[in-house]
Amino acid sequence: MAENFWSPIILSLEIAFVAGILAVVSGLLLGKIIAAKKFKGKAIMDTLFLLPLVLPPTVVGFLLIIIFGKNSPIGQLVEFIFKQPVMFTWWAAVIASAVVAFPLMYQSAVAGFAAIDKEIEEAARVDGANEMRVFVSISIPLALQAIVSGAILAFARALGEFGATLMFAGNIPGKTQTIPTAIYIAIDSGNMEWAWLWVVSMIVISFFMLICVHFIKS
Structure with a gap:
């Protein structure tokens, strides 16, 4: 029973960690481009990157199904390479989480790099540093506060x-069942004790992370 309780928590942390890395890497690269370059269509691209922030999660989940489904070129390519579809797998949960997390990282990166x-x-370029060296040694350290937040x-x-996770990855215990989906199922089945424990776990973890952001910005 204890294993069934801890499984969604551990799985959520693992998925969020990998999704967070994907969001950070893509957010840094795209945030730097948007903050540093001026080009036609920049406003449209910036809006597209922020779109998952305001779209309903069901819309994001639907689009992920269309993009990575068996009938799509990307879905067929993934299935050909890995011998299985991406939907209803651990990686599907990672992709869904990364997509919805990306705008927050991207927005912070743009603000940090623009400042x-x-x-x-x-001056670093004049001294002979290439763009990668400038990005790693100058840009990231100077925008580190915004990046960490x-x-x-x-x-x-x-x-x-x-x-989006429920639609794209499903709710498979021990595989794709995260804390939010576990709470939903627990309430639906009348298991209010576990639902409350998972809710408290989410509140404690989220509160701790927001406190960290507060101290970083202060």
Whole structure:
């Protein structure tokens, strides 16, 4: 019984951690491009990147099914390479969580990179540093506060993802059942004791992460 209780918590932390890494890496790269470059369609691209933040989770889940489903080119390619579809797997939960967490990381990265004095980066280029060296040694350290805050918020969002995960990854105990889906099932089955324990677990974890963001920004 104890194993059944801890399984969604451990699984949620694992999925949120991997999804958070994906959100951080993609958010940093795309955030730097948007913050540093001026090009046609920039506003449209920026809006598209932020769209998962405001779309209903069911819409995100539906789009993921269309993109990665068996009838899509991407879904068929994944199935050909890995000999199984991505839907209703651990990686499906990671993808769903990463998609909804990405805008928070991206938004923080853009704000952090936009606040950097461009003369500092330009001075590094004049001294012979290439773009990668400037990005790693100058841009990231100067925007580190915003980046860390964004990473924590992205992890928290990935941890709490429900709708898109339920549609795309399902609710398979020990495989794709995260804390939010476990709470839903527990309430539906009348197991209020476990539902309360999972709810308290989520509140404690989320509260701790938000406190970390507060101290980082202060």
